[in-house]
């Protein structure tokens with residue numbers, strides 16, 4: 001019998017995995033699998049822990065939840081009630097934010113390669129835009145001169161859990177480089193924009209506060225130059241998201257206290273030294289708020305041994321959780337119905353998609369697995385559903401939220417009929 005070390009909101013009750021007080025085997029029975037399960041309480045706890053740590057060192061802090069991590073309207077609603085603001089990247093995310101009651105002054109738009117009609121939509125709705133190129137800025141100013149504008153800076157710092165998630169440095173498509181940044185603010189000022197912010201986002205899945213200290217220092221130096229050379233003040237300085245969560249067993253937690261005492265204090269001291277006043281400090285976490293507030297339940301239907309490998313075949317694949325296939329990401333997997341069985345076999349956990357790369361885990365040490373076992377894939381609350389697809393014509397899975405100790409459906413499972421939505425039949429067969 002093994003006793004596994006589980007983190008909140010996971011619990012071992014007599015060998016069965018409970019999530020936020022609810023039995024995962026009961027959830028699978030009631031709602032079928034694949035099934036995403038989210039915990040309202042964990043999202044709230046994550047938000048409050050982060051907010052308290054930041055505000056402890058600097059009063060003027062705002063958390064902009066990066067909606068792309070999980071755009072379920074209920075998740076947006078939970079964070080809205082906590083006092084969160086929202087960072088969006090598409091007309092769709094802006095639409096969802098407005099539908100959930102975020103007023104335009106609580107929404108930022110940080111897109112890339114943005115179309116003119118999209119810029120018009122955001123300008124008409126009075127949403128603050130972080131422009132990602134001089135081209136975007138000039139096109140925006142022709143459409144309408146906003147009251148406030150912010151420029152996304154590429155601070156030339158490289159960070160992120162995978163090359164796809166590095167969003168700064170010389171190879172990145174994002175942001176403007178220092179000299180261009182100065183010009184951009186000068187252009188905006190000439191066009192009579194009156195209020196300003198400045199933005200960066202260096203990457204995702206960062207566990208070391210140190211890298212933020214370096215990047216923030218760089219950003220503040222650029223802000224100082226803009227302040228001096230262009231003669232403008234900043235209402236906000238946005239240092240982006242990217243705070244990591246532990247995925248691998250050996251990963252540490254993101255050290256919030258260290259982040260706050262090093263990075264937030266640095267921000268406070270330097271803005272003062274540089275005469276930048278008391279701008280709001282914006283952060284844009286996605287994963288930190290929702291990753292460990294969600295699990296993916298999937299049922300084993302097949303076990304198979306080939307000359308080289310042992311496969312566990314499950315009903316969730318890269319259509320449901322693409323991170324392992326796309327970035328080689330590690331997600332912990334537990335046998336939810338037999339938590340205390342000892343690890344003894346090395347398996348590849350494979351989904352139902354007809355591609356060899358459809359693996360949720362490779363060479364994973366697990367207990368011996370039987371058909372009908374229920375697996376829980378952890379840290380699936382961020383970039384799980386939001387990156388899912390209907391590939392291989394598989395309808396997307398159900399999402400359930402645990403609220404006040406009870407499960408409630410927050411998104412119905414798609415049906416076969418949903419596969420033909422928007423298709424147009426031309427001619428007879």
Ligand code: LLP
Pocket residue numbers: 066069087110165167201203204205240241242243284285286287288323382383
């Ligand atoms: N702000 C901006 C401008 C961003 O581009 C992103 C993420 C975030 C905030 C939030 O990053 P987070 O705190 O969640 O790391 N699909 C990848 C992550 C891509 C994130 C892209 N931008 C993954 O599953 O790891």
